Amino acid sequence: MLSPLKLKRLLAGAAFAAWAVVAAAQPAAKPNVVVLATGGTIAGAGASATNSASYAAAKVPVDKLIAGLPELANVANVKGEQVFQIASESFTNEQLLKLGKRVSALAKQADVDGIVITHGTDTLEETAYFLNLVVRTDKPIVVVGSMRPGTSLSADGALNLLSAVSVAASKDSSGKGVLVTMSDEIQSGRDVVKGVNIKTQAFRSQWGPLGMVVEGNNYWFRAPVKRHTAQSEFNIDEIETLAPVEIVYGYGNVPRATVDAVGRSGIKALIHAGTGNGSVADRIVPALQELRGQGVQIIRSSRIADGFVLRNAEQPDDKYDWVVAHDLNPQKARILAAVALTKPQTSKDLQRIFWQY
Numbered sequence: 001m002l003s004p005l006k007l008k009r010l011l012a013g014a015a016f017a018a019w020a021v022v023a024a025a026q027p028a029a030k031p032n033v034v035v036l037a038t039g040g041t042i043a044g045a046g047a048s049a050t051n052s053a054s055y056a057a058a059k060v061p062v063d064k065l066i067a068g069l070p071e072l073a074n075v076a077n078v079k080g081e082q083v084f085q086i087a088s089e090s091f092t093n094e095q096l097l098k099l100g101k102r103v104s105a106l107a108k109q110a111d112v113d114g115i116v117i118t119h120g121t122d123t124l125e126e127t128a129y130f131l132n133l134v135v136r137t138d139k140p141i142v143v144v145g146s147m148r149p150g151t152s153l154s155a156d157g158a159l160n161l162l163s164a165v166s167v168a169a170s171k172d173s174s175g176k177g178v179l180v181t182m183s184d185e186i187q188s189g190r191d192v193v194k195g196v197n198i199k200t201q202a203f204r205s206q207w208g209p210l211g212m213v214v215e216g217n218n219y220w221f222r223a224p225v226k227r228h229t230a231q232s233e234f235n236i237d238e239i240e241t242l243a244p245v246e247i248v249y250g251y252g253n254v255p256r257a258t259v260d261a262v263g264r265s266g267i268k269a270l271i272h273a274g275t276g277n278g279s280v281a282d283r284i285v286p287a288l289q290e291l292r293g294q295g296v297q298i299i300r301s302s303r304i305a306d307g308f309v310l311r312n313a314e315q316p317d318d319k320y321d322w323v324v325a326h327d328l329n330p331q332k333a334r335i336l337a338a339v340a341l342t343k344p345q346t347s348k349d350l351q352r353i354f355w356q357y
Contacts, residue, residue, distance in 0.1 A: 113139065116141075248273065
């Protein structure tokens with residue numbers, strides 16, 4: 001005959017075994033992903049199925065995008081929210097801030113596991129990099145767009161969105177910064193650029209993708225080494241306005257009049273999109289020196305797609321107290337400077353930031 005203690009242990013063990021069988025039979029809870037829609041081609045519509053390049057962007061609401069892709073329900077519990085409904089070339093600093101604050105607020109919610117932002121492709125790389133700098137979270141944030149509207153033949157938006165939700169729902173995406181999923185590739189929001197305006201394989205990085213999405217599975221090959229998101233010194237919750245930063249383009253026969261005009265607009269920094277290794281025409285150098293003397297930060301970037309700007313090559317940056325943008329293109333250099341200069345920064349501080357981010 002069993003003692004009361006042994007009987008109690010036996011019953012407890014049986015109860016645990018029964019619970020384990022029931023628990024094993026229950027399907028695992030799906031992750032919760034919020035899709036924030038901002039418009040763009042992925043929400044576009046053309047007059048016919050053959051209109052892949054001529055169409056109206058930002059026409060389809062997020063609820064319709066999600067409803068048109070029932071496969072999303074196999075991946076995650078997906079909710080949509082319409083933040084904007086615009087073509088991305090019309091994005092402003094104010095809209096970046098609004099979007100960033102909403103992403104930050106969602107990332108703090110215990111019932112949100114990942115966030116996807118649908119976005120027009122023209123400035124997608126700028127928004128992705130901005131979020132990479134200012135949203136302090138390890139939760140996956142994925143920015144996605146398409147090169148063809150959903151009404152066209154061989155539209156790419158549906159698969160891109162499914163891949164984005166798959167990446168955002170996966171724990172293995174955590175801590176890798178803001179990501180971009182286009183054409184089966186997982187790109188870093190810091191590195192990715194739009195390199196073609198008419199092909200679906202439009203987004204690339206000179207350093208290569210982080211990984212790929214194949215049939216809903218993530219395959220990773222490298223990880224970002226630059227500071228981002230949870231490790232960033234910048235916090236969207238503390239930023240109300242971005243610093244005024246403008247870009248001036250370098251080219252043959254460039255006059256200094258543009259630099260002078262932009263310099264009078266109250267900017268805190270000027271990005272010079274130079275030729276080659278961030279080269280500056282001889283007649284432009286004095287104008288930039290004058291602006292630096294007035295307290296405007298001068299940042300040398302390059303209009304060249306690949307490579308990076310070397311400090312003190314082409315121009316004596318130490319002597320002029322200028323900053324180099326490293327491998328950031330002019331539009332991304334503007335984003336970083338606009339964020340960094342929300343706080344007081346010396347040129348040495350700013351150069352350190354450009355090396356680290």
